[in-house]
Amino acid sequence: MKDFKSFRKPTEEMSAEELIDAYKGKKESDIFAEIYRKALEGKKNGTLTNEQIDAFTARILPMLDAKQRKKLKAVAEKLKQI
Numbered sequence: 001m002k003d004f005k006s007f008r009k010p011t012e013e014m015s016a017e018e019l020i021d022a023y024k025g026k027k028e029s030d031i032f033a034e035i036y037r038k039a040l041e042g043k044k045n046g047t048l049t050n051e052q053i054d055a056f057t058a059r060i061l062p063m064l065d066a067k068q069r070k071k072l073k074a075v076a077e078k079l080k081q082i
Contacts, residue, residue, distance in 0.1 A: 039079050
């Protein structure tokens with residue numbers, strides 16, 4: 001993933017199955033860490049808005065289990081405070 005926007009944009013065009021396949025074999029912690037790192041970078045350089053974080057979160061939440069949803073929501077809220 002080059003940056004958060006490049007991660008987000010393809011997901012708008014990808015089905016849930018394609019997105020899942022793109023991350024197949026990666027550890028959950030690595031995926032969350034990559035999302036956080038790129039989002040933090042975008043927030044710090046002004047290329048990522050809270051609205052984009054909300055849109056990304058809304059798109060991904062249905063693909064996650066309850067524990068993962070809670071984790072993603074917490075990460076999103078933390079990023080929105082930056």
